[in-house]
Amino acid sequence: MSIDTDTAARVAKLARIKVDPAELPSLASEFNAILGFIEQLSELDVSDVEPMTSVTPQRLQARVDEVTDGNQQSKVLSNAPDAREGFFAVPKVVE
Known part of the structure; x- marks a missing residue:
């Protein structure tokens, strides 16, 4: 694929x-x-390469998913300017 000046102008406009x-x-x-470099990369055989998330092998x-600082609802709501029924109360913004 070759990019001409018209395509380069269109890409610049879109960007x-x-x-x-x-x-x-x-x-x-x-x-x-850039496209030539991408074509070079596509020529590589990567069929034996395992997918990885990092360059160093690590786990x-x-x-454990456990609650460590819970049951403080009243303490948290004491900071609220308006609390009702155990929740923060906020003014209605959409009619």
Whole structure:
């Protein structure tokens, strides 16, 4: 795939980047270089490469999911300017 100056101008417009018309040929050339690099990457055989989440092998530590600081509803609601029925009360903003 080759990018011409018209396509480079359209990409710049879509990206909302102001590009001087004199610089469009060099922008198109840069796009073509990027696409060439992507084509080189697609030639690699990665069928034997396992997917990974990090460059170093590691396991994420799991912790027990338990409430450690609960049952403080009245303490939390004491800071509210208006609390009703155990909840923060806020003014209605949508009619």
